[in-house]
Amino acid sequence: MNFNDVFDERYIRFHDGLIGRASRDVDDIVRMSRAGSQTSFIEIGCGEGRLLRELAKRGFSATGMDASKVMVAEAATRAAAAGQAVDVFEWDIANGPLPKRYDVAISWFTSFGLCDDQACRTVLKSVRESLNHNGIFVMDLVNKDFLLPRLKDAIVVELGTSLMIDRLKYDSRSGHLRTDRIYVEEGKQEGKAIEFSVRLLAFPELRDWLLQAGFSDVELCTGGKDDEPFDRLRVRAST
Ligand SMILES: C[S@@+](CC[C@H](N)C(=O)[O-])C[C@H]1O[C@@H](n2cnc3c(N)ncnc32)[C@H](O)[C@@H]1O
Known part of the structure; x- marks a missing residue:
């Protein structure tokens, strides 16, 4: 990554x-x-x-x-x-x-x-x-045990006129939580989507x-x- x-x-x-x-x-x-x-x-x-x-x-x-x-x-x-x-x-x-x-x-x-x-x-x-x-x-x-039962499909964080939107998906084969992140400025997506994943334990x-x-x-x-x-x-x- x-x-x-x-x-x-x-x-x-x-x-x-x-x-x-x-x-x-x-x-x-x-x-x-x-x-x-x-x-x-x-x-x-x-x-x-x-x-x-x-x-x-x-x-x-x-x-x-x-x-x-x-x-x-x-x-x-x-x-x-x-x-x-x-x-x-x-x-x-x-x-x-x-x-x-x-x-x-x-x-x-x-x-x-x-x-x-x-x-x-x-x-x-x-x-x-x-x-x-x-x-x-x-x-x-x-903590994986805490997060998984509460996992949402997406999280939106608002900061002034900007948004950070994370779409979340858990992959049970690898144990990774995948995030697709976009930033939105005044209603328009800013740059490309960013993908990353974190191992939940x-x-x-x-x-x-x-x-x-x-x-x-x-x-x-x-x-x-x-x-x-x-x-x-x-x-x-x-x-
Ligand atoms: C969520 S931030 C946390 C920052 C800080 N520990 C704090 O508590 O404010 C995670 C940071 O870990 C760094 N990081 C993740 N994996 C790393 C690695 N393998 N080697 C060095 N830095 C790493 C990222 O670049 C990022 O800046």
Whole structure:
């Protein structure tokens, strides 16, 4: 997949209004990873860098990487504008481990699964190999068990005179949720439709993939009682 086609300026414009809970997410990340003041973080798929800026603001060493050039440029610009010391670079983690090792890797807000299963497993191995001894990997993804019974055919997001329209279809053979996305400006479609798909996972499958990638301990961190459905799948894995 071409990450620049999906994660572009229009994605940033629409998602700025949809995401935004960086400080709450970083509270959860710090708690889940049991980070100390000297902990070094790497965010895999950092997007425009909201979590990196919040981590840097709290005094952590914060590095981000992303396969989309547009996102990397935006993360660097926003960190500089906010006066936060954040390192960010372009890389597709499916192409192999990072040049340096870190204490904690973060994959947050569905930055994992935008590829086929073989590449997903390579991503997990690459993350494992990019962590220090006693390293921690924390993940936040959509929970397949929650989403599938509630899946809609389409989602429309309105922003001023613009619309983002996603048509959704789940493929049970591959476990991928396919999205056909169009942007509409003042009633007219802007550019071509964009197609992408994300692998939906429930905890047992993700746990097995993480163990097979070499993580030693995998814990489900989503709160709530056992019989309550949870929308986000939050997982902590140790090296
Ligand atoms: C939904 S955004 C989330 C951004 C950020 N984690 C946050 O919470 O705001 C997903 C990001 O992950 C990146 N991404 C997905 N797969 C990747 C991969 N294999 N390597 C690097 N970046 C990836 C995309 O380019 C995109 O910017």
